[in-house]
Amino acid sequence: MSWETTNREKSACGCDLGYVLRETRSDDWNRTEENATLHCIECQTNFVAYSYDVHRSGMTESIQRWVRKDDYEVFERTKREGDTIEQKARTQLTEYLRTQYLDRWMSIFEEVPRNKKAVWTKLKQINMINISYSNYCKRTSDLEEDIVSYVSTYYVQPLFKVLIISSEPMIESINALPNEARQRHNEARVAMMKRSFS
Numbered sequence: 001m002s003w004e005t006t007n008r009e010k011s012a013c014g015c016d017l018g019y020v021l022r023e024t025r026s027d028d029w030n031r032t033e034e035n036a037t038l039h040c041i042e043c044q045t046n047f048v049a050y051s052y053d054v055h056r057s058g059m060t061e062s063i064q065r066w067v068r069k070d071d072y073e074v075f076e077r078t079k080r081e082g083d084t085i086e087q088k089a090r091t092q093l094t095e096y097l098r099t100q101y102l103d104r105w106m107s108i109f110e111e112v113p114r115n116k117k118a119v120w121t122k123l124k125q126i127n128m129i130n131i132s133y134s135n136y137c138k139r140t141s142d143l144e145e146d147i148v149s150y151v152s153t154y155y156v157q158p159l160f161k162v163l164i165i166s167s168e169p170m171i172e173s174i175n176a177l178p179n180e181a182r183q184r185h186n187e188a189r190v191a192m193m194k195r196s197f198s
């Protein structure tokens, strides 16, 4: 099997003193791969390669661009900050839900015998889970702990349906910070892409 260069293309770099060389290679099986190299000392100092995937009509294509190093640092930093803020908000929301709704939730299980079949049946019946009984058995060790675990960030929507809660302003306020952080990260990406080249 041999790879053959089928296309070679030069394009402008970020400062126009050098260029980007883009080579496409194909093998006997019609597989292709593209490789881009930056030929500019100035841009190599200031830019860093950044790749991301785009999905187009069922195909995943990897796109590579050069972005400013300082932009990339902001992009990565806002990502880390967002993750931390989101994690905190999740914990805070779960704590809030437990103080507000745990008693009401537990009362639903008052009459349910504490065996896996009975608890699984109840959970299924109120649409909290849709896993099979055998999978439920596999993942559940402590029944009491399992019942409590549904009062959490991850189950807010089905939980509120069961408890017939239509709105809860606290959730919006707890989610405000993560939403802002996500927004900052998105803006950092837009700014980074604006100053990038391919």
Ligand SMILES: [Zn+2]
Pocket: 013, 014, 015, 016, 017, 018, 019, 040, 041, 042, 043, 044
């Ligand atoms: Zn350059």
